[in-house]
Amino acid sequence: MDKQSRNRLPEQCLFMNANGEIMRIEYGKPGFSRSELNTENRKANQVIVNSYNEKHGITAEQVDTMHQGALFGWNVPQLSQQEHSGMEGGRIFEVEISRPGSFGAETSSTLKLPATPYQILDALDKARITDKRVIYSTKIIGCELDYLPQFIGTNANLYELNHLTERLSSLNEWELDCFEGMVMMDTIRTQYSPIAIDRLINMTHSMKDCHVVYEAHNDSTLGKFYADNDFVPELENVPDEIYECLDFGKIGKEMREGEGGVFTPHGYVVQNGEISQTYHSGDAVPLEKPDYTVLLRITKGYFNDPQYDNNLVAFLKLPADDEMLSQAVEAVKAASPEECVFSAADCMIPSLTEKIEDSLYESEGDRYGLVNELAQQLRHIKEENGVLTYKAMLETTPADISLEDALDLAFLTGEFEILSETASPADYAEKEVQRMMSFESDDGLEQFCNLEGYGRYLMEKYGIAETPYGLLEQQNGRTVEQCLNRPSQSHGMEMK
Structure with a gap:
């Protein structure tokens, strides 16, 4: 597994356990093993651990994350720490998920991102995306960063969109300003073409070479800032009376065009390095469903x-x-x-x-x-x-x-059945009529039947409930509400 797919975690790190022994954590493996660097001296062990981790650029935060992975599994979602975020509430996108065709229009679902793994699966269930082979679309219908949706392609992957919002929700205000500047720089270079999701994600890892000049909103104020702060060596010895007559707009324009910076609503942003390659396309798409309930x-x-x-x-x-x-x-x-x-x-x-x-x-x-x-x-x-x-x-x-x-x-799911491919009372009535009359097709059926009304009549007659996941059909003559009123039972059932 390469460094990018490990979310920038090292292949291994060292820590000292409660007994003062040096323990090794290997990425992706459960538990710990005693390091060959271990000695009988507790203080020496601490020095060895600190020296090893520092030499390999491993931070205390990474050690804590590795420790969590070794104890509780490596696929625990990295939930956003909203207390460090510049985004209030932490919800950045609202998306609509739907299948193609008329059936999909009736069953589309909405989801706010970032979302947990099961929140994503639940939205897919509501949209009746219950099979990996079912093609579906994800459309952004709301965004806290109003400039961003227009630069995201229509074929964006839901899981990568979610990962992007997780990254954005972890950024502080200065980092978000840098991100907006990088997006603007990219769109200008590509004549406002959509930006690939993996590149947007990598922008959130590329702040170290970014600079924001908050007081600069045009070439004149940018030129004045650069001149006042000695970023233009040619002007260092210019007399004050000449300095005041300088064309700061021209200076600012030359500097901006030379370094490829942009003006945003927050000020001037420039990124002097390369966009990170930390994330690779597809890394955020899970191979399996969560291993917890x-x-x-x-x-x-x-x-x-x-x-x-x-x-x-x-x-x-x-x-x-x-x-x-x-x-x-x-x-x-x-x-x-x-x-x-x-x-x-x-x-x-x-x-x-x-x-x-x-x-x-x-x-x-x-x-x-x-x-x-x-x-x-x-x-x-x-x-x-x-x-x-x-x-x-x-x-x-x-x-x-x-x-x-x-x-x-x-304990009572066996008493009900979900009709997930039935989206409405009219759908239910149509299937019932076809079943009773042995129709091979529905040609002309809607012309002679009020399917919506007949469907609601049948649903009320048979106690069928309409839910976001499909129609819920009783199997033993009891509604869910009637089940709730039954005497409590003991739940001493032991699971395998």
Whole structure:
């Protein structure tokens, strides 16, 4: 695996464990191994670790990321740290996903980016993109950076768009100003042609050679800035009375054209280096679906003690056993789970993420245990191909459904069937009429039937619910709401 696909992480790094031993982490491999550089002297080991990592340009942040990967897996999503972002709210794009043809027009879905892996899969489910062979389009319908959509091609990959927004949401205001300048420079050079997504992503890695002159908005102010700050050697010894008569507009124009800079609404931007080649086309497209059903973000509680508090973050993939939980607690240097703050980072059923979050913050009972039990049942649903059915079931429930009720319903997916290729009551009526009359085609059917009205009549008669994932059909004569009113059952089911 090359450096680009590793998101700039090193092939290996060193760290010192709690016993003072030098441990090696290799990218992509689980766990740690003792380094051959280990000695019996703890202080010497620390010097060796620091020297090795510094020599290879490995930062403390990269070591922490490698440590997380070795403990919890290398495909945990790198969720954007919005507290360092210049983008308020962190949502940069809103996109519309649709299949071609009339059916796709009825089932298109919208998604705000950046999104978690399961939020993306959920939007594809709503758009009925349930097979990799189904062609679909992604159209940007909203953007916080209003200048950007016009320069992105119509064939942009959804996952690469998401990666671009993850990168943008991690940039501070100065970096975003640099990015806008680089986009403008590129479009001028190419006469406003679309910019490839991989190049846009690489622009977000190319700030080190960027400069922004905020006080310069035209050639005159740019020329004055360069002259005043001794960037024009020929003017260093010019007398003051002549200096005031200089044509700063001409100076600024020559400087701008010579270095290829541009004026943006924020000022003058110039990039004096090459655009990075950190990202290669296709790197952001996942090979597999996430290997968790719920992903928790874990931090240490705040105890108002500078010597005990820290900013460490760990991710825990559920379902998890006690050992995995202990490793996550140890990773944030907490003494026990009770010292930790748990939050929901992602869930196979996105509509449950907020409920999981609320449940984790409740103080009574074993809230983590409930969430882990739900994660176990979600894995079972996934293995039984019941995910779409369960999502559709939840769509028919009240908004204030509890997490306990959601867990109850997770055991009843076998009582329903999702008709994902049926987009509307009219579609359902058409299929029913064809089935009853043995029609081989629907020629002229709409001329003689009010399919929409007949479809709604049939759906009400048979208790069929309309959801974003398709029509939800009962199998045993009970609606989802009726299922919720049944007596609670014990969930001692052990998952394989």
